[in-house]
Amino acid sequence: MIVATLGPKGSNHMLVLRRYVEARGLADAQVKLFDDFPAAFAALVAGEVDRVLQCTAHFSHADCVGRYMHRAFPVDAFVAGSHPLALLARREVAAPRQVARQPATRYYTDLSSFAEEIDAPTTVAVAEGLLTGCFEAGICARQALDDHPDKLRLLEDLGPALDVWVLYGTEPLANDSPLLV
Numbered sequence: 001m002i003v004a005t006l007g008p009k010g011s012n013h014m015l016v017l018r019r020y021v022e023a024r025g026l027a028d029a030q031v032k033l034f035d036d037f038p039a040a041f042a043a044l045v046a047g048e049v050d051r052v053l054q055c056t057a058h059f060s061h062a063d064c065v066g067r068y069m070h071r072a073f074p075v076d077a078f079v080a081g082s083h084p085l086a087l088l089a090r091r092e093v094a095a096p097r098q099v100a101r102q103p104a105t106r107y108y109t110d111l112s113s114f115a116e117e118i119d120a121p122t123t124v125a126v127a128e129g130l131l132t133g134c135f136e137a138g139i140c141a142r143q144a145l146d147d148h149p150d151k152l153r154l155l156e157d158l159g160p161a162l163d164v165w166v167l168y169g170t171e172p173l174a175n176d177s178p179l180l181v
Contacts, residue, residue, distance in 0.1 A: 001026065003167075004040040004049040006058070007033030010124050010141075012082040016165055017053050019080060036121075037064050044168060045071045052168045057161070059103040068168075076167040077179060081160035085123065086142035088130060088152045096136035096155075100126045105139045108158050 003021070006013040014033065021029045032049055034040040037060045043049045045068060052072065054061055064072070087109055089096045099114040102123050111117055118135060120126045126138035131151060145152045173180055 001028070001051065002030045002032055002049040003051040003053060004032045004034055004043060005053040006037060006040070006122070007035065008122070008124055009033070011122050012141075012161075013053065013055065015083055016055070016080045020053065020078070020165070020167070036060065038067070041068045041072055041168070044068075044170060047170075050169065051075070054166055054168065055104070056164045056166060057104040072168045072170065073172040074166045074179075075169040075171070075173060078165055079162060080165055081162050083123070083141035083143060084160050085139055085158040086145060086154055087137065087139050087156040087158060088127075088142075088145055089137040089155050090130055090133065090135075091151055091153050093136045098136045100129055100135040100138035102126065102139070105161070108139060108161065109156055 003017060005017045017031060037054055037058065040052045041064050044052045054064065085105065085108065097114060098116040098118055099111050100118040100120045102120055105123065106117070114137065120129060123140040126135065127140040127144040129135040130138050130140065130144065131148060137155060139158065142157065145154055
């Protein structure tokens with residue numbers, strides 16, 4: 001079985017997929033990472049992957065559900081936490097004016113003190129942008145601070161986000177599935 005989700009390595013999607021594979025006893029499952037969900041769902045309906053895992057909080061979720069209705073079906077759903085998140089800033093920026101965030105994280109804390117909000121595709125991209133100097137502050141995995149305490153500082157600890165996750169396949173659930181209500 002090939003299960004697709006959003007990359008890159010280190011993303012929340014990859015973290016939760018690893019947990020899912022372990023919890024469901026799918027040790028032989030292969031993982032394929034995509035840059036975006038439209039490409040992952042296209043691969044699913046083309047038969048290139050067997051499943052797609054997507055967080056319902058992801059900004060493309062509604063579009064994918066609509067675009068692939070009657071071709072991609074929810075086959076499992078569960079709740080899982082993300083990497084612990086934090087609002088971080090570059091250590092050398094005393095008063096950050098810009099903040100980067102993945103769109104799903106835009107309401108995780110009050111960002112009104114920042115003059116500019118910048119969309120990033122993933123929290124991994126936010127962390128990378130902080131470390132390369134592209135962003136002054138951002139919401140990303142707290143691990144980035146643990147890995148780079150000399151470059152980053154904590155503005156606010158946010159903890160993990162608890163979200164609903166859906167696994168999609170190309171065959172609908174049987175009428176007697178316990179997931180159907």
